[in-house]
Amino acid sequence: YYIMNKLLKVLYTITSLLAVYGYTHAQQINILPQPQEIKISSGSFTFGKTTTIRYFDSSLLPSINVIIGEAKKRYGLNFTAHQSYMIKEGGNSIHIQLVEGMDNEAYSLEILPHKIICKASGKAGIFYGLQSLLQLISIDNKKAAAPCVVINDKPLYPWRGYMLDISRHFFGKETVKQYLDVMASLKLNRFHWHLTDEQAWRIEIKKYPKLTEIGSSGSWSDVDAPHAFYTQEDIKEVVAYAAERNIMVIPEIDMPGHATAISRSYPEISGGGEGRWKGFTYHPAKELTYEFIENVFTEIAELFPAPYIHIGADEVHFGNQSWFTDPLIQDFIKKNYLIDEIGMEHYFVRRVCEIINSKGKKMIGWDEIINTGVTPKKAVVMWWRHDKPELLTQSLQKGFDVIMTPRIPCYFDFVQDDSHKIGRRWGKAFNELHTVYAFPSGVEERIGKRDKQILGMQANVWTERIADKGRLDFMTFPRLLAIAEDAWTPKELKNYNDFESRVKVFMNYLNKLGIKFFN
Numbered sequence: 001y002y003i004m005n006k007l008l009k010v011l012y013t014i015t016s017l018l019a020v021y022g023y024t025h026a027q028q029i030n031i032l033p034q035p036q037e038i039k040i041s042s043g044s045f046t047f048g049k050t051t052t053i054r055y056f057d058s059s060l061l062p063s064i065n066v067i068i069g070e071a072k073k074r075y076g077l078n079f080t081a082h083q084s085y086m087i088k089e090g091g092n093s094i095h096i097q098l099v100e101g102m103d104n105e106a107y108s109l110e111i112l113p114h115k116i117i118c119k120a121s122g123k124a125g126i127f128y129g130l131q132s133l134l135q136l137i138s139i140d141n142k143k144a145a146a147p148c149v150v151i152n153d154k155p156l157y158p159w160r161g162y163m164l165d166i167s168r169h170f171f172g173k174e175t176v177k178q179y180l181d182v183m184a185s186l187k188l189n190r191f192h193w194h195l196t197d198e199q200a201w202r203i204e205i206k207k208y209p210k211l212t213e214i215g216s217s218g219s220w221s222d223v224d225a226p227h228a229f230y231t232q233e234d235i236k237e238v239v240a241y242a243a244e245r246n247i248m249v250i251p252e253i254d255m256p257g258h259a260t261a262i263s264r265s266y267p268e269i270s271g272g273g274e275g276r277w278k279g280f281t282y283h284p285a286k287e288l289t290y291e292f293i294e295n296v297f298t299e300i301a302e303l304f305p306a307p308y309i310h311i312g313a314d315e316v317h318f319g320n321q322s323w324f325t326d327p328l329i330q331d332f333i334k335k336n337y338l339i340d341e342i343g344m345e346h347y348f349v350r351r352v353c354e355i356i357n358s359k360g361k362k363m364i365g366w367d368e369i370i371n372t373g374v375t376p377k378k379a380v381v382m383w384w385r386h387d388k389p390e391l392l393t394q395s396l397q398k399g400f401d402v403i404m405t406p407r408i409p410c411y412f413d414f415v416q417d418d419s420h421k422i423g424r425r426w427g428k429a430f431n432e433l434h435t436v437y438a439f440p441s442g443v444e445e446r447i448g449k450r451d452k453q454i455l456g457m458q459a460n461v462w463t464e465r466i467a468d469k470g471r472l473d474f475m476t477f478p479r480l481l482a483i484a485e486d487a488w489t490p491k492e493l494k495n496y497n498d499f500e501s502r503v504k505v506f507m508n509y510l511n512k513l514g515i516k517f518f519n
């Protein structure tokens with residue numbers, strides 16, 4: 001009995017030691033979002049003075065330079081980039097290779113004791129391989145090292161998005177750039193910029209200067225807030241900054257509702273609205289309105305290389321009261337057999353869609369667009385009304401490509417803890433980190449075999465109740481990390497406890513940036 005007991009104790013110690021070893025071993029690999037395949041081997045690569053990034057194709061240089069900048073900022077490392085034609089052995093280098101046959105945005109990263117090899121079929125994959133490498137670096141005794149691994153990775157969805165509303169409260173280009181940095185490190189690739197709304201119009205349009213001279217003042221919390229908007233130079237700068245980080249910038253110009261700032265600037269194209277919704281809409285029956293939209297989108301299309309323009313199209317019924325009595329609108333409805341004010345709204349959306357298509361772009365709209373008569377070739381749907389999941393089903397059945405961003409759990413203006421006072425709730429529901437992490441479970445059955453039509457998902461930060469940067473950080477992080485993993489990592493590889501431990505490591509980076517996340 002005594003011997004048995006001793007043996008058991010020894011066995012117990014060995015197993016726990018093994019468990020601890022396995023634990024710490026697995027702990028070293030903290031990549032967020034979780035890669036598809038990681039093989040761990042022994043040893044590590046140590047970065048030194050001679051470590052250079054070797055590449056051949058010069059189109060890769062802008063993204064390589066982003067990584068060099070990040071390595072400096074995060075770890076004080078001074079990499080240089082060298083164009084070279086072959087993998088030279090030794091030299092402690094990072095070798096970049098473009099290869100054929102890998103999926104878009106996929107990469108492989110092989111860390112060996114004396115060299116690192118990053119392969120992909122294009123810029124995006126190389127950039128992501130190097131982002132994973134950055135996350136693997138740790139500093140010990142002033143030496144920077146990365147563990148030896150082989151990673152084969154690719155995203156689950158092509159659309160991994162973040163939306164920021166800078167109309168309700170303005171956030172300048174420096175904040176946007178900082179968020180683009182974090183997005184890039186999380187392998188998020190779509191920045192949806194909500195540029196106009198009731199409170200203000202925030203983008204310079206040369207043909208209509210009053211949009212910013214008049215329409216850019218005020219905010220949700222302060223009608224007297226000073227003018228704040230992006231010049232076209234600012235926009236170009238941000239779009240280029242994003243492109244170097246594999247991020248497409250999609251502008252949203254909300255219409256025919258949420259247009260109060262336009263009504264202030266150019267009352268001749270206002271379609272009215274009552275009470276709290278005074279001036280909420282564009283006038284849908286005036287040629288002048290469509291001329292305005294056409295001209296605005298000419299400038300927008302030139303500023304944003306993205307193949308999409310988002311027109312919002314949500315919540316028109318909030319402020320379409322004047323449409324019921326406006327003689328021009330009533331006349332237009334009769335003459336064009338539009339039946340009623342909803343028919344008028346649908347006409348508006350179809351017509352704007354034609355304008356966007358004529359610029360060589362696809363339209364994106366909130367889920368209100370699915371019954372307007374625009375077709376899946378011309379438009380993409382953003383499903384947002386979580387309380388109407390049938391709209392997801394209908395969009396898919398009608399053949400639309402869909403980006404999923406249901407309020408629960410994708411709206412980050414909702415609180416993330418029951419004790420939080422400022423922020424939205426839907427009945428008792430709100431968006432905790434683990435609720436966000438569980439997405440898209442709950443809607444998978446609706447998607448079924450139509451998963452090819454799901455472009456991906458997106459987190460939206462509406463800023464009615466977010467007036468400053470600290471608050472914006474607090475509402476965005478760490479939940480953005482969960483969306484990033486939802487959009488990148490297949491369900492079978494997701495694990496909340498493991499995710500949480502990686503979130504803790506990622507917080508070091510957020511701290512370094514001075515981002516005041518909810519801890």
Ligand code: TNX
Nearest residue numbers: 314315366384411413424462
């Ligand atoms: C609904 S989402 C809106 C926004 C608000 C948001 C607040 C959508 C298409 N419209 O205008 O800011 O709720 O959560």
